[in-house]
Amino acid sequence: xxxxxxxxxxxxxxxxxxxxxxxxxxxxxxxxxxxxxxxxxxxxxxxxxxxxxxxxxxxxxxxxxxxxxxxxxxxxxxxxxxxxxxxxxxxxxxxxxxxxxxxxxxxxxxxxxxxxxxxxxxxxxxxxxxxxxxxxxxxxxxxxxxxxxxxxxxxxxxxxxxxxxxxxxxxxxxxxxxxxxxxxxxxxxxxxxxxxxxxxxxxxxxxxxxxxxxxxxxxxxxxxxxxxxxxxxxxxxxxxxxxxxxxx
Amino acid sequence: xxxxxxxxxxxxxxxxxxxxxxxxxxxxxxxxxxxxxxxxxxxxxxxxxxxxxxxxxxxxxxxxxxxxxxxxxxxxxxxxxxxxxxxxxxxxxxxxxxxxxxxxxxxxxxxxxxxxxxxxxxxxxxxxxxxxxxxxxxxxxxxxxxxxxxxxxxxxxxxxxxxxxxxxxxxxxxxxxxxxxxxxxxxxxxxxxxxxxxxxxxxxxxxxxxxxxxxxxxxxxxxxxxxxxxxxxxxxxxxxxxxxxxxxxxxxxxxxxxxxxxxxxxxxxxxxxxxxxxxxxxxxxxxxxxxxxxxxxxxxxxxxxxxxx
Ligand SMILES: Nc1ncnc2c1ncn2[C@@H]1O[C@H](COP(=O)(O)OP(=O)(O)OP(=O)(O)O)[C@@H](O)[C@H]1O
Ligand SMILES: [Mg+2]
Numbered sequence: 135x136x137x138x139x140x141x142x143x144x145x146x147x148x149x150x151x152x153x154x155x156x157x158x159x160x161x162x163x164x165x166x167x168x169x170x171x172x173x174x175x176x177x178x179x180x181x182x183x184x185x186x187x188x189x190x191x192x193x194x195x196x197x198x199x200x201x202x203x204x205x206x207x208x209x210x211x212x213x214x215x216x217x218x219x220x221x222x223x224x225x226x227x228x229x230x231x232x233x234x235x236x237x238x239x240x241x242x243x244x245x246x247x248x249x250x251x252x253x254x255x256x257x258x259x260x261x262x263x264x265x266x267x268x269x270x271x272x273x274x275x276x277x278x279x280x281x282x283x284x285x286x287x288x289x290x291x292x293x294x295x296x297x298x299x300x301x302x303x304x305x306x307x308x309x310x311x312x313x314x315x316x317x318x319x320x321x322x323x324x325x326x327x328x329x330x331x332x333x334x335x336x337x338x339x340x341x342x343x344x345x346x347x348x349x350x351x352x353x354x355x356x357x358x359x360x361x362x363x364x365x366x367x368x369x370x371x372x373x374x375x376x377x378x379x380x381x382x
Numbered sequence: 383x384x385x386x387x388x389x390x391x392x393x394x395x396x397x398x399x400x401x402x403x404x405x406x407x408x409x410x411x412x413x414x415x416x417x418x419x420x421x422x423x424x425x426x427x428x429x430x431x432x433x434x435x436x437x438x439x440x441x442x443x444x445x446x447x448x449x450x451x452x453x454x455x456x457x458x459x460x461x462x463x464x465x466x467x468x469x470x471x472x473x474x475x476x477x478x479x480x481x482x483x484x485x486x487x488x489x490x491x492x493x494x495x496x497x498x499x500x501x502x503x504x505x506x507x508x509x510x511x512x513x514x515x516x517x518x519x520x521x522x523x524x525x526x527x528x529x530x531x532x533x534x535x536x537x538x539x540x541x542x543x544x545x546x547x548x549x550x551x552x553x554x555x556x557x558x559x560x561x562x563x564x565x566x567x568x569x570x571x572x573x574x575x576x577x578x579x580x581x582x583x584x585x586x587x588x589x590x591x592x593x594x595x596x597x598x599x600x601x602x603x604x605x606x607x608x609x610x611x612x613x614x615x616x617x618x619x620x621x622x623x624x625x626x627x628x629x630x631x632x633x634x635x636x637x638x639x640x641x642x643x644x645x646x647x648x649x650x651x652x653x654x655x656x657x658x659x660x661x662x663x664x665x666x667x668x669x670x671x672x673x674x675x676x677x678x679x680x681x682x683x684x685x686x687x688x689x690x691x
Contacts, residue, residue, distance in 0.1 A: 140482040151470060221466030225525070228430040229483045230456040380433045382393075 137231045138239040145213065145243025158205045159251055166197055170258045174265070191259035191270055192349050195278035198255055199285050199344055202248070203318050206286065207310035209247065210293025211303040213240040214372065218301040218379070227380065237372035241294045248286045252279065274351040281348035284361035285340070289314060291368025298375035314340070383408055383563055384429060384533060388438035391424050398424040400587040401438065406580075408532070411559035413578030414567040421587040422567035423463050426535050429565070430460040443532040443563075456484065459526035463537040463567075465518055469511035473502065473521055476510060477528060484529040496524040499554065515542045523551065527558070534558060536566040540573060552577050607632075607644045607672040608652060613665035615639035623662040627654050642672070 149155035173193060214237075217223040226236055256279070263270045293310045300306040322339035324332075336342050343357045389402040399421035406412040414422050428435045429442055431451045440447045443457035468476055474493055481489035497503050500520040505513060510521060519542055526534060539555065540548045555564060556577050568574055574581045575595050583591040612620065621635045624643055629651050633643040645651040652669060659666050 136485075137483055140479065144479055148470075220468075221462065221464045222468060224427075224432055224462045224464075224466055225460070225480070226483075228427075228432050228455055228458070228460050229480070230452045230485070231483055232452065382433075 135235075137235040138242060141231070141236060141239025142242035142246060145240055146246045148243070149209070149247045154208055155247065158208055161205055162198065162201050162251055163254065165201060166194055166255060166258065169197055170194060170262075174262070178265075191262060191275050192278050194255060194258050195275075195282055196345060196349050198252060198282060199349075202286055202289060203314045203340075204311065206244075206248065206289045207293055207307045207314065209244050210240075210290055210297050210310060211307040212297065213244065213294050214298040214376075215300045215303045215306045219303070223379075227376070233376040233380075234369070234373045236376065237294060237298060237369050240297075241291050241369060241372075244290045244294065245287055248290060249283065252282050252286065271351070277351045277353055278349050280353065281344055284348070284358065285344055288340075288361045288364035288368065291365040291372075293368070295368040295371030295375065298372040298379075383441070383443060384412075384565060385441040386425075386429070386438070387440075389425065389428060389435050389440055390437040391421075391428060391433075392436045398587055399584075402584075402587075402589055404582055404589060404592060406563050406565055408563050409560060410580065411555065411564040411566065411578050413574035413581040414565060414584060415569070415571065415574050415581055416567075416584035417569065419586075420584045422584060423537055425584075426460070426537050426565070426567065429533075430458050430535055431455045456529070457532045459529065459531035459534045461522045461526045461536045461539055465522035467510045467518055467521060467525075469509070471510055472506075473497070473508055473510055473513070474506040476521070477524060480525050481528045486529050489528075492528060493524075496527050499527065500524045501550065516544060516547050519543055520547075520551070523554070531562065533563045534565070536564065538567055538569070540568070540570070606646075606650075607642060608655070609668070609670050609672055610641045610643075610655070610659065610666070611639070611668040612659065613667055616641045616664070620659065620662060620664055623658055624655055627651060627658055630655065 173190075214223070217226060227233075259270055259275050292313060293306075296310045296313070297303070297306040300309070317338065317340040319341070322336045322342060324335065328335070337356075337360070343360050347354060347357050384404075384406040386402055386404050390400055391398045402421075402425060404412075414425070416422050427433050429440055429447060431442075431447050431454055434448045442454045445451075445454035445457070447454045471479070474497070477493040477496065478489050481492060486492050494503070494506070497506050500523050502517060502520055502524065505517060510518065513521065519539070523536070523539060526536065534555075536555070540551050543551060552573070555566065558564060559577070559579075566578070578595060580592070580594050582589050610616070610624075616635060616639050618635065621633050621641055624630055624641060625633050629645050629649055630643050631645065633641065635641055643655070652671075656666060656669055
């Protein structure tokens with residue numbers, strides 16, 4: 135367990151010396167900031183003309199996850215592929231570290247970094263709250279942030295798993311991006327055209343588990359299980375990929 | 383302690399090492415000598431728990447490298463051939479990281495200590511990416527020493543070092559080898575001769591010879607060859623005079639004015655030869671056993687192996 139923390143901490147620290155991580159952070163905060171201003175402006179305009187709807191924070195959490203679909207592959211792509219390419223994996227795999235600890239540590243490092251980014255976005259609901267009386271629905275916001283924790287954990291685990299398969303970080307990036315794109319947009323598309331099995335496709339879709347439930351304040355067990363399973367799957371794929379690498 | 387029996391590794395259809403058997407004891411430095419592609423790195427990767435063998439067994443520091451891999455890995459220090467390092471990290475941070483992964487107590491003090499051992503104390507706060515190749519080699523060595531491993535496996539430890547550093551690193555390895563088990567690979571025969579107590583010569587995945595450096599020479603020699611120099615140029619006269627001595631054979635007059643001859647080992651004829659030279663009226667300047675260099679032994683062994691096939 136201590137090994138997981140040691141590895142996680144190095145990866146986390148590493149993001150702060152990586153230009154790419156700053157680009158990712160910027161690419162998340164900039165659209166969210168703009169979106170936030172638009173929401174604030176629009177609701178203030180509505181209020182001027184006698185509208186009564188209060189601004190909500192959930193579009194911001196939704197946008198965070200939406201952006202993570204595109205950007206998190208950049209955070210996970212090099213986690214293991216680069217170690218394989220540079221040969222540093224040889225020293226990790228000959229250290230007394232279990233393969234799972236290595237994968238879990240890499241994942242945790244990325245997870246902590248994304249949670250830090252998510253924590254920064256809390257500033258938007260807090261500002262918003264000043265303009266809303268009596269106050270924002272904080273239960274809704276807590277649910278949405280729990281959603282962020284669950285979804286980003288799952289995305290990053292899948293990304294780490296894929297990074298362990300490839301020795302080329304760009305291969306890892308595009309495969310991860312493709313998978314996320316598929317899980318978010320595509321998998322449930324044919325559901326409405328199918329006579330049967332549509333529920334299965336819907337169940338597999340990332341977006342249905344987020345946009346329509348947890349981001350709207352409903353936490354149900356099915357969603358939590360879905361995210362935790364994806365996380366476990368990602369970590370399992372990563373661990374297996376490392377084991378296969380040894381046996382090759 | 384290292385004990386290897388029947389170790390075999392296939393990469394797909396290619397057999398990289400074939401039924402290796404050897405051991406190395408505590409306090410012993412064993413050299414692993416062989417040409418490119420002989421299987422040195424492959425063997426070392428198995429011993430360090432990087433990958434499992436296709437067949438056979440390896441015990442390192444009392445633990446099976448496959449079944450008790452973690453325990454074995456705790457007790458092994460490894461310097462890989464390519465010395466992979468995180469170039470974007472600071473030297474001391476990198477060593478602390480590796481030390482933490484190996485559960486080194488008081489890791490910061492130990493990092494200072496090890497950096498001192500490899501002579502990099504003044505670069506502790508520099509980036510690894512800014513170090514020269516030789517310095518990186520020594521960071522790799524420092525990393526292998528961090529946890530005071532019982533067994534040290536070094537894949538070509540002096541490659542890329544300048545002559546001064548080579549001497550220092552060899553000295554360090556010799557020092558470490560007094561209490562621990564060291565297995566090092568090299569192409570350099572004089573290196574093996576220089577620091578190893580015992581040499582394993584490996585070619586095409588098989589051990590072709592295993593012995594102490596001295597014995598290996600003697601075994602291959604079977605006879606001792608001696609070179610003689612006299613004041614001025616040696617001539618046919620002298621060669622003839624030496625030929626007269628019983629037991630001397632293969633007398634050869636060299637172009638550079640020296641004479642070489644051989645006698646069966648164990649029957650040292652040097653005193654007789656010296657007397658004969660003086661008696662014949664020459665001034666003897668040099669009389670020196672040639673001894674086969676490890677180079678020659680190596681070529682001989684590996685070409686014998688090739689001939690058998
Ligand atoms: N990952 C690999 N996949 C396939 N074949 C490999 C792999 N690594 C090594 N080999 C093959 O195994 C054989 C032994 O290689 P190895 O690297 O162990 O040799 P070596 O003695 O270390 O050589 P060198 O002195 O050049 O370092 C070679 O024929 C090599 O091509
Ligand atoms: Mg090698």
